[in-house]
Amino acid sequence: MNILVLTGAGISAESGLGTFRDVGGIWAKFDPMKLATPQAFARDPQTVQAFYDARRENLLAAEPNAAHRALARLEAGLAERGGRLTLVTQNIDDLHERAGHREVLHMHGELLKARCTACEAVAEVRCDLAGGSRCSACGREGTLRPHVVWFGEIPFHLDAIEERLMAADLFVAIGTSGAVYPAAGLVGAARQAGIATREINLDPSDNAYLFDETDYGRASETVPRWVEAVLGM
Missing domain, CATH: 3.40.50.1220 (TPP-binding domain)
Known part of the structure; x- marks a missing residue:
């Protein structure tokens, strides 16, 4: 079978x-257009990174x-x-x-991974990204984003x-x-x-x-x- x-x-x-679309879910508390789109990341990367850093911390404390x-x-x-x-x-x-x-x-996508916007390399990540980061593949600074699918992106x-x-x-x-x-x-x-x-x-x-x-x-x-x-x- x-x-x-x-x-x-x-x-x-x-x-x-947290769930996303239920009453009291994540998108009831936060505006997804300010946190989960490529445009939001380009406009205010620190705020977007901080949001996903908090979710990453929550995930690392969770258990199946x-x-x-x-x-x-x-x-x-x-x-x-x-x-x-x-x-x-x-x-x-x-x-x-x-x-x-x-x-x-x-x-x-996966919250415990980050993707370089310069070279597209994907790597495991457990640390915060809001304070600055360097791609281990190409060495560029400030190019890592959460390896998640945002609104407007293809799954x-x-x-x-x-x-x-x-x-x-x-x-x-x-x-x-x-x-x-x-x-x-x-x-x-x-x-x-x-x-x-x-x-x-x-x-x-x-x-x-x-x-x-x-x-x-x-x-x-x-x-x-x-x-x-x-x-x-």
């Missing part, structure tokens, strides 16, 4: 990382929860049976990897995601708002291809009506329960 799972901010909420660990068990369990779990995430955190995942497609791995989706028997969205494209369009593409679909979420997403099956509740409870059901088949 091949499964493609898409995860969003809801799966990391119980680890203390039961939902992350359950999906890592699913990845291993399907592989043992000759199947495959493709894990696609909209999240820029590394909690899936820390839970034990071997492969994660980060379509919106990563789209070709690989489409290929894996078309090879899947089941598409599952976990903790997503269903409001951000192209991720929100994956359920429609799956339905057109005759692939079964399932939503696991705290509350119905914007596109919940497109899913064949739905399961609502805390991710730390619903995801492990679903994984055990799949592995017990």
